[in-house]
Amino acid sequence: xxxxxxxxxxxxxxxxxxxxxxxxxxxxxxxxxxxxxxxxxxxxxxxxxxxxxxxxxxxxxxxxxxxxxxxxxxxxxxxxxxxxxxxxxxxxxxxxxxxxxxxxxxxxxxxxxx
Amino acid sequence: xxxxxxxxxxxxxxxxxxxxxxxxxxxxxxxxxxxxxxxxxxxxxxxxxxxxxxxxxxxxxxxxxxxxxxxxxxxxxxxxxxxxxxxxxxxxxxxxxxxxxxxxxxxxxxxxxxxxx
Numbered sequence: 001x002x003x004x005x006x007x008x009x010x011x012x013x014x015x016x017x018x019x020x021x022x023x024x025x026x027x028x029x030x031x032x033x034x035x036x037x038x039x040x041x042x043x044x045x046x047x048x049x050x051x052x053x054x055x056x057x058x059x060x061x062x063x064x065x066x067x068x069x070x071x072x073x074x075x076x077x078x079x080x081x082x083x084x085x086x087x088x089x090x091x092x093x094x095x096x097x098x099x100x101x102x103x104x105x106x107x108x109x110x111x112x113x114x
Numbered sequence: 115x116x117x118x119x120x121x122x123x124x125x126x127x128x129x130x131x132x133x134x135x136x137x138x139x140x141x142x143x144x145x146x147x148x149x150x151x152x153x154x155x156x157x158x159x160x161x162x163x164x165x166x167x168x169x170x171x172x173x174x175x176x177x178x179x180x181x182x183x184x185x186x187x188x189x190x191x192x193x194x195x196x197x198x199x200x201x202x203x204x205x206x207x208x209x210x211x212x213x214x215x216x217x218x219x220x221x222x223x224x225x226x227x228x229x230x231x
Contacts, residue, residue: 036222043120043207043222044158090157101148102209102220104157 002027002093006105014113019078021108023065023091026072033074034092034102035065044090050074061085086112116142118210120223127198128231134194135226137208143188144210148220149181152205164191198230 007022025031032051036044048059055067065076074091091105117140127133137147145166150158162183163171170183180202182194191210195202207225 041205041225041227043118043224044209045222046219049219101160101163103160106157 002031002103004091004093004103004105006089006091006108008108009106010109010111012111012113013081015083016080019063019076019081019085019110021076021089021091021110023074023076023105024072025074025091025093027093031093033065033067034094035059035063035074035076036090036092036104038088038090038107040087047076047089081110081112083112083114086110116140116210116212116219116221118208118221118223120206120208120226122226123224124227124229126229126231129199130197132194132196133198133228134192135206135208135228137191137193137210137223139189139210139221142210142212144191144212145188147185147191147208147210149183149191149193150207150209152207152225154205158207161193166191195228198228200230203228203230 003026005024034049035047037047038044047063048057050057050067058064063078065074067074089108092102094102119138119140121136125133147164149161151161152158160173161176164183164185166185166188172178185191205225205227209220209222211220
């Protein structure tokens with residue numbers, strides 16, 4: 001079975017500061033991992049995904065994440081936060097080869113202060 | 115990326131009525147679509163997997179007679195909330211997977227907010 005834990009339901013950073021959103025996963029098979037962003041009253045937009053290729057994955061809007069098998073982690077980072085990054089972020093896992101059925105983490109709200 | 119559209123984006127209905135939400139893949143075909151439910155300030159919970167031309171597969175604890183899913187074509191899946199009650203008020207999101215030629219990536223609709231009075 002797969003599961004995802006996002007550490008910290010709420011993260012606040014200053015504009016221009018480093019963004020670090022934590023995600024740990026549990027999977028009995030090699031996982032596919034995803035980060036999605038959700039703006040208020042909208043659906044989800046894919047930021048990036050790990051599908052067993054390069055462990056450092058670059059996504060849209062300057063975000064990247066590193067897959068660390070030894071730590072079962074897939075933390076999301078961005079060197080410099082922008083006000084427009086304020087949103088809800090979800091980490092998700094699915095069994096490798098089946099990117100349809102996603103299991104989502106609890107979500108982390110990112111607040112960016114001026 | 116591929117586009118998934120949901121309609122309506124917002125709906126308010128009276129208790130006891132039924133509401134239908136549509137999920138369309140606009141520029142690709144999808145044999146499989148997924149329906150999620152999201153409560154305020156919470157994560158998405160998978161309700162069911164919609165398979166074109168066959169019965170939907172429901173997750174444990176989801177009432178299939180309450181949440182009717184029909185996937186009649188490769189571009190359309192519908193979720194009907196039957197005899198809606200206030201506790202059914204929620205944000206419903208669908209997603210679809212590209213049938214072929216893609217990476218298996220999921221694309222999400224904009225969501226539909228249901229309010230049952």
